[in-house]
Amino acid sequence: MKMRTHTCGQLRSAEAGTPVQLCGWVDSVRDHGGLVFIDLRDRYGVTQCVFDPRDSQAAWDTAQACRSEYVVQISGEVRLRPADMVNPHMATGTIEVRSRSITVLNKAHTPPFPLEDRGAEHVGEDLRLEFRYLDLRRGSMQQALLLRHRVLQAARNYFDEQQFVEIETPVLTKSTPEGARDYLVPSRLCPGLFFALPQAPQQYKQLLMMAGLDRYFQIARCFRDEDLRADRQPEFTQIDLEMSFVTVEDIIAVVDGLIARVMQEAGHPVPALPLPRMTWREAMDRFGTDKPDLRFGMEIVDLAQVFHGTQFKVFARALENGGAVKAINAKGLFQAPIKMVEEDWTGLAKEGGLGGLAYIRVQQDGTWKSPIVKFFSEAEKTALQAALDIQPGDLVLFGADHADKVLPVLGRLRLLAGAHAGVIAPDQFRFTWVTGFPLFERSEEGRLVSVHHPFTAPVPEDLPLLDSEPEQVRAQAYDIVLNGTELGGGSIRIHDPEFQARMFKILGLPEAEVQERFRHLLRALEYGAPPHGGLAIGADRLVMLLAGRQSIRDVIAFPKTQKALDVMMNAPSAVDEKQLRDIHIKLAVTPKAEP
RNA sequence: GGGGUCGUAGCUCAAUUGGUUAGAGUACCAGACUGUCGAUCUGGGUGUUGCGGGUUCAAGUCCCGUCGACCCCGCCA
Numbered sequence: 296m297k298m299r300t301h302t303c304g305q306l307r308s309a310e311a312g313t314p315v316q317l318c319g320w321v322d323s324v325r326d327h328g329g330l331v332f333i334d335l336r337d338r339y340g341v342t343q344c345v346f347d348p349r350d351s352q353a354a355w356d357t358a359q360a361c362r363s364e365y366v367v368q369i370s371g372e373v374r375l376r377p378a379d380m381v382n383p384h385m386a387t388g389t390i391e392v393r394s395r396s397i398t399v400l401n402k403a404h405t406p407p408f409p410l411e412d413r414g415a416e417h418v419g420e421d422l423r424l425e426f427r428y429l430d431l432r433r434g435s436m437q438q439a440l441l442l443r444h445r446v447l448q449a450a451r452n453y454f455d456e457q458q459f460v461e462i463e464t465p466v467l468t469k470s471t472p473e474g475a476r477d478y479l480v481p482s483r484l485c486p487g488l489f490f491a492l493p494q495a496p497q498q499y500k501q502l503l504m505m506a507g508l509d510r511y512f513q514i515a516r517c518f519r520d521e522d523l524r525a526d527r528q529p530e531f532t533q534i535d536l537e538m539s540f541v542t543v544e545d546i547i548a549v550v551d552g553l554i555a556r557v558m559q560e561a562g563h564p565v566p567a568l569p570l571p572r573m574t575w576r577e578a579m580d581r582f583g584t585d586k587p588d589l590r591f592g593m594e595i596v597d598l599a600q601v602f603h604g605t606q607f608k609v610f611a612r613a614l615e616n617g618g619a620v621k622a623i624n625a626k627g628l629f630q631a632p633i634k635m636v637e638e639d640w641t642g643l644a645k646e647g648g649l650g651g652l653a654y655i656r657v658q659q660d661g662t663w664k665s666p667i668v669k670f671f672s673e674a675e676k677t678a679l680q681a682a683l684d685i686q687p688g689d690l691v692l693f694g695a696d697h698a699d700k701v702l703p704v705l706g707r708l709r710l711l712a713g714a715h716a717g718v719i720a721p722d723q724f725r726f727t728w729v730t731g732f733p734l735f736e737r738s739e740e741g742r743l744v745s746v747h748h749p750f751t752a753p754v755p756e757d758l759p760l761l762d763s764e765p766e767q768v769r770a771q772a773y774d775i776v777l778n779g780t781e782l783g784g785g786s787i788r789i790h791d792p793e794f795q796a797r798m799f800k801i802l803g804l805p806e807a808e809v810q811e812r813f814r815h816l817l818r819a820l821e822y823g824a825p826p827h828g829g830l831a832i833g834a835d836r837l838v839m840l841l842a843g844r845q846s847i848r849d850v851i852a853f854p855k856t857q858k859a860l861d862v863m864m865n866a867p868s869a870v871d872e873k874q875l876r877d878i879h880i881k882l883a884v885t886p887k888a889e890p
Numbered sequence: 891g892g893g894g895u896c897g898u899a900g901c902u903c904a905a906u907u908g909g910u911u912a913g914a915g916u917a918c919c920a921g922a923c924u925g926u927c928g929a930u931c932u933g934g935g936u937g938u939u940g941c942g943g944g945u946u947c948a949a950g951u952c953c954c955g956u957c958g959a960c961c962c963c964g965c966c967a
Binding site: 643 | 959960
């Protein structure tokens with residue numbers, strides 16, 4: 296005999312008269328003294344079960360003693376509800392189960408927070424995480440996990456159709472000091488040596504191309520020991536892929552198809568393909584960021600022409616020093632609190648290295664209120680109005696300094712202004728590719744470092760600049776961006792061992808270090824490496840955006856808190872002496888007592 | 891490492907200028923009720939105001955420290 300014949304979301308009018316047995320959680324008990332109603336819940340839905348003492352006194356007794364979240368088994372018969380008792384808000388609202396017996400499979404304490412989505416949305420997240428198994432009983436959390444499953448399943452199907460092979464790569468691997476901080480795992484068999492958990496399967500997937508696997512993908516867990524954010528967890532999931540004998544165009548086409556498939560699976564409008572593209576330079580100039588949010592305007596406008604030869608010293612000095620004067624028009628925000636503009640936003644500009652933040656508030660009658668307008672000539676005002684399409688009610692924000700300082704500041708102000716104005720449509724999905732990233736940038740110490748990673752191939756026509764002006768060299772790298780979030784990125788890799796060695800040299804890596812860290816890769820390149828490239832998409836971020844959530848924690852079953860703690864399992868935790876002895880570790884600190 | 895918001899009943903929150911016995915909704919408990927479905931009605935407060943110290947006649951409120959959650963900067967090749 297099965298424990299249940301149907302699920303709690305399954306029964307309809309067609310089953311009227313059928314004997315059924317249901318299992319689930321007590322969602323609510325409504326005790327009328329005579330009749331008792333139990334709403335029985337499982338993953339699939341809720342079914343109303345009615346207990347009438349005239350049907351079974353024993354069942355009625357048990358039913359009225361049930362409490363929320365008891366796990367019960369109910370058997371009875373499906374019955375059509377009278378027309379005036381149909382509940383149009385329930386999928387199973389046309390029927391109920393006339394119950395003849397009920398078994399309490401397990402009692403339950405009163406939950407520490409309400410499990411109805413209505414009451415649970417404002418519950419402290421730390422409490423939800425401590426009792427995550429209860430939090431995950433909630434419909435909205437189950438929907439999120441279900442969407443995640445469907446998106447990943449759709450990705451698997453898509454890649455399978457495209458002749459990709461799913462291959463697992465090691466989780467115990469080698470530390471790579473560049474990039475993010477590694478999670479380390481001590482080796483018991485090799486005293487004093489450590490594995491690292493992978494930040495990404497980068498080198499393994501390249502080696503799979505050299506193995507001739509040609510098209511690889513993996514839903515890969517990755518680990519980075521860095522500080523957390525709403526969209527960053529120390530362990531996260533990438534949809535990782537790599538292809539041989541391809542150009543940038545081939546990879547973008549495959550990912551375009553994946554995006555379309557996933558959007559369809561999530562029930563969102565499928566974007567027209569190919570997805571739009573812009574260069575990194577254009578993204579920086581128009582949006583002040585390499586991950587532009589295209590859901591609203593307020594784009595950055597260059598004012599070098601407008602203020603050429605201006606009397607306003609701040610702008611004149613910036614332009615004379617090879618800098619820039621740029622602005623955004625925060626449309627309609629002339630009444631933004633002056634405190635926000637002069638303290639929060641100006642503070643942000645100063646953090647970004649600017650001297651301050653100039654602004655104009657355009658009153659409804661068209662007059663410009665601003666500390667700086669008095670320095671502008673009539674011609675400048677006219678040109679400025681035209682350049683920024685200034686209308687009554689607008690707020691114009693200026694930045695004047697070197698472009699690489701001005702642009703990021705205006706980019707961040709644009710996002711704040713857009714949010715403040717409420718013009719960022721939450722239900723829109725605006726994808727864009729960003730291509731042509733610089734290959735190198737200068738580190739704080741002035742050293743040349745890879746923007747992406749040291750295996751990234753340069754754009755061929757920029758090769759002559761490699762030694763003379765390395766910072767002008769563009770990479771064959773690309774990011775896929777959705778609504779201002781970097782979803783993923785990748786590149787065409789270097790497949791020539793001599794060129795790869797030259798790259799390490801340009802990056803200033805000592806030969807000994809190259810040998811220690813990358814010998815396997817350089818050697819593999821010498822045994823017949825195909826041209827190849829790939830990309831990785833942040834699966835958590837993708838699902839978060841598709842689900843309309845604000846945090847990736849909402850689409851991860853068991854996420855960590857901002858201090859990277861698992862407050863349900865209470866991890867990390869102290870270990871005993873013997874465990875430490877086994878792995879040859881001596882603690883330099885006494886662990887803080889656990890909470 | 892830095893900036894910010896917060897911490898009061900199981901949960902979500904309130905508590906005037908520092909002033910009586912810390913309240914409300916909900917949950918929970920008990921009772922009533924044969925058609926409810928956010929059931930209803932009656933009754934019940936279940937509290938280490940995160941923790942430690944200080945100021946004061948008096949602290950949920952002010953000060954110092956500390957712990958924790960969240961958001962952001964740095965960081966994330």
